[in-house]
Amino acid sequence: MGVVTDILFIALATALINNLVLTYFLGICPFLGVSRRIDTAFGMGCAVTFVITMSGTVTWLISHFALVKGSPLVEAINRLAGAQVPDLLFLQYIIFIFVIAGMVQLVEMYVRRFAPALYRALGVYLPLITTNCAILFVCLTIAREARLTESFLAALVYSFFAGIGFTLAIVLMAGIREQLETADVPAPLRGPAITLITAGLMALAFMGFKGMAG
Amino acid sequence: MGLTIGLAIVVMLALAGVFALLLGWANARWQVEVPLQLRQLQDAMPGANCGGCGYVGCAEYAEAVFKGQAPPDKCPVGGAAVAQRIAEIMGVELGQTLPYRPVIHCAADYDARLKRAPYRGEPTCVSANLVAGVQGCTYGCLGLADCFEACDFDAIEMVNGLPRIHYEKCTGCGACAKACPRNIISMVPFKAERMLVVACSNHDPGRVVRQVCTVGCIGCGICAKLNDLFNVTDGLAGIDYDRYDPQMDFGPVLEKCPRQALIYVGKPSEKDLAAVAGEKLPGRIEADFKTTVDKTQFRG
Structure with missing residues (x-):
């Protein structure tokens, strides 16, 4: 396959077919927590997309140049100390978490400075992006799958479209919930119940993409 | 093993350094200025x-x-x-500010209210106010303590079906005035510790007031004749608080008022305190259900 088809394939497969929220059920906390209004949900989606893209690419760079077997840092250490260290992959998790936390800090400062209204609307969910499992999942997938570890472009596209998939899911959810506000929901199902049922139905709908590709 | 641990420490420290620089730069760049x-x-x-x-x-x-x-x-x-x-x-000039405190424009406790009917509904003033005939006076206090519930500062006490405000606890937030469905609580500028108020809200003609209450204002206008601070509009006496002066002599007006509807509220005087010194005042008066007409079990 050519590079363009490759990228399109990864983008489609990540955003729709293997949607983080609706297929893997990752990042459910912000998905339910800030999907009350479309503009807030979109802001959250953008923040998460930024953090996922930055974390994905930065961890790819760190892995590639410092952690995996045969990377420049490992080679240099082996040259200096004799061949003793096969790789530094045992540092993977802690470094990934470290990078994610740093990126969230960056986003928080940026949002606070340039979008105070969004900062107030997101509230505690903004720092909570740090603990959003979707982001660590993306970093770990990039480190695990061969087609992503080999190509920086593939990792960039994968992480960006993972974020786009999250944004899509949360904005769709917010749209539905805005309509639900005025709907005549049966009393026992009001509130969280109908929200979870909606999320389940959306996940079912997204299963329709299964089998289209990867 | 030692090498591995050393490597881990060195790598993490290097990363920490890089991130500290990056975040420090971002913090300095995007600092949110909160003015002093x-x-x-x-x-x-x-x-x-x-x-x-x-x-x-x-x-x-x-x-x-x-x-x-x-x-x-x-x-x-x-x-x-x-x-x-x-x-x-x-850096601005502050005009004269007066503490606004709530006063209750009703002085009729349970005994003073006539033609009171048993009410067995939801024990709140808001719901009782929806039903006609709960009590004869359609303006006065219902005594079901919505203002008591609204007060966040524990400054209202129900005494024999009438709220009593403890002005030493009251902060003047106005929650009780908003809560009263009959709008008989108003916020009055307290120019002195004790203020004269008209303790009635009934606009009906005197004959009707007499039928439903033993203390309500009948709109006779004697107070307005004696002192131009008072006015009688729509069958109810009122006080012009803009011109109110605590030093004024209200003695003759108080004496002549046939219904004794003008009362002082605020900090209790020495005499008032002495009068109730020995009594144990009730905390909260619950709605009285003893006057139920039929004996059937009330449901719903």
């Missing part, structure tokens, strides 16, 4: 977040004052002290 004045204003607020000023919370009010959209004397909880402090911070 605004921070001082936020510190000066009492932090009760009661909403008495008309803003969502103390922080919102501080912001509004900072932007010049709100006057400095809107905080009822902080009163004159906070208003003074805000005026100092903002």
Whole structure:
């Protein structure tokens, strides 16, 4: 396959077919927590997309140049100390978490400075992006799958479209919930119940993409 | 093993250094400037977040004052002290501010209310107010303690079906005035510790008032004839608090009022305190269900 088809394939497969929220059920906390209004949900989606893209690419760079077997840092250490260290992959998790936390800090400062209204609307969910499992999942997938570890472009596209998939899911959810506000929901199902049922139905709908590709 | 641990430490420290530089730069670049004045204003607020000023919370009010959209004397909880402090911070002149306190324009306790019918519904004034015939007077206090429930400062006590305000606890937030479905609580500027108020809200003609209440104002106009501070509009006496002067001699008016509907409220005088010294006043009066007409079990 050519590079363009490759990228399109990864983008489609990540955003729709293997949607983080609706297929893997990752990042459910912000998905339910800030999907009350479309503009807030979109802001959250953008923040998460930024953090996922930055974390994905930065961890790819760190892995590639410092952690995996045969990377420049490992080679240099082996040259200096004799061949003793096969790789530094045992540092993977802690470094990934470290990078994610740093990126969230960056986003928080940026949002606070340039979008105070969004900062107030997101509230505690903004720092909570740090603990959003979707982001660590993306970093770990990039480190695990061969087609992503080999190509920086593939990792960039994968992480960006993972974020786009999250944004899509949360904005769709917010749209539905805005309509639900005025709907005549049966009393026992009001509130969280109908929200979870909606999320389940959306996940079912997204299963329709299964089998289209990867 | 030692090498591995050393490597881990070195790598993490290097990463930490890089991130510290990056975040430090970002922090310096995108610092949010909170003006000193605004921070001082936020510190000066009492932090009760009661909403008495008309803003969502103390922080919102501080912001509004900072932007010049709100006057400095809107905080009822902080009163004159906070208003003074805000005026100092903002560098503006503070006009004379008076503490606004609620007064109850009804003096009819259970015994004074005539033609009272048993009410077995939801024990709140709001619901009782929807039903006709709960009591003869359609203006007066229902005695089901909505104002008592609304008070966040524990300043209202129900005594024989009538709310009594403890002015030493009251902050003047106005929650009780908003809660009263019959609008008989109004906020009055307290120019002295004890204020004269008209303890009635009934606009009906005197004959009708006499049928439903033993203490209500009949709109005879004697007070207005004796002192031009008083006026009688729509069958009810009123006091012009803009011209009210605590030094005025209200003796003749109080003496001549045939219904004794003019009462002093506020800090109790020595004489009042002495009069109730030995009595044990009830905490809260519950609605009285003993007058139920039929004996059937009430459901629903």
